[in-house]
Amino acid sequence: MERRGFLKGATGLVGASLVGSRLASSAAADAAQTADVASPPQGMSGVRGGAKDDEAFWTQIRQQFRLSYKRIYLNTAGLGPSPRHVIRAVSEMSEELEDLCETGHSHALWTLAKERAGNIFGCEPEEIAYTRNTTDGVNIVCNGLPLKAGDEVITTTHEHVGNTISWLARARRDGIRMRVFEPSRASAGETLDRFASLINDRTRAISISHITTAAGQVLPMEEIGKLAKEHGLFYFVDGAQSAGHIPLDMKAIGCHAYATSGHKWLLGPKGTGLLYVRRDALDQIEAKWVGAYSGAGEFDMATGVFGFADTAQRYEFGTVPVSLFHGLSEAMGFLLDLGMDRVWARSHYLGQRLITGLRSAGAEVVSPLDSSENSGIIVFRVKGMTRPELQSYLAKNYKIRSRGIYEGGLEAVRVSPHIYSTGADVDRVIEAVAALHL
């Protein structure tokens, strides 16, 4: 069923915020509203400059966010702030819909949002389903796969709890067995060997993060995909830390399904998510929560006739928060305007700057040191300090918002800058660590 709607032909209502360069149009308006920004962005017509270390450019991007200057926010891996125009788009659409008390079922809006999601994922728009968060996607996949007692699923010790509990619950309920390996932070080849050593004739699936929450490690997705294919395994990827962070290409990765949240690196409204399901995997993942939007064609309770959509929309069911998904669409448009290559170059550059600086300041960097395996998420320890001590030192003395890492027993602290972070923000972390060693 099409998410049809009253907004068709009423594009004036929402159309203005759906078109044009979000970067250029919002800069001046945003600057005018920014009480705590010393100098407003000047002359930002279109996207010019923007090399990974072009601080003037990234400072203008910073000014597109409401994000308080009272602290240094370095926890994108937990929650990403939304640009001002995204927040405005959400509130304007909420008000418009409430004025009329309408559902907001705009075909144009849904089509645009899925097109943008397709561009972020590197897949067809029809292969995307709206969810509430990454964990929602994990649950759809984990509970939809036809697994039985004794079947084995491989995962890692560096997964977030969101990609752990659903599998453990399924193991308890249905008797599947989880097999676990620790990703090697020394080499991708060793990671692949560890994965391969767990594959046997009972293995059915692998569930693994693209970029790990625990160490910010970029795992060798394509090679894992090749191994999974060779052994006929279902390949699921937790993309909570990768969508909106690194350019994606679902075909190259070769996975069957890939889940993410809208509210981290995609900088969208909180409580939005996206799930990619490859067309030929639709019938492997049984849709269990279904409703109006899952169906296709006729349905009849008396005869039992009904069909599922032949797209990932089959995993959607009832009414969704339209204004939030409109906001997510706008946030994805913002990233696509910038270009995912540029976004990744910036994040990776900030990550590298942190690694180099933290090491010379005396910290132990837990994230991989090989630049092909590290990201914008950097995890580190300081000798003689516990994880809570280091985290609270950064918060109290330097107003830095980090996140403690207990996953995989790493006992470390994570910082995760994104496009709204400046070089000065990450240098402050380095300065804080250096001050401990004076």
Ligand SMILES: Cc1ncc(COP(=O)(O)O)c(C=O)c1O
């Ligand atoms: C790798 C990973 N998976 C899943 C999640 C859970 O995300 P959500 O709460 O948006 O479902 C997180 C959150 O940090 C994560 O890092």
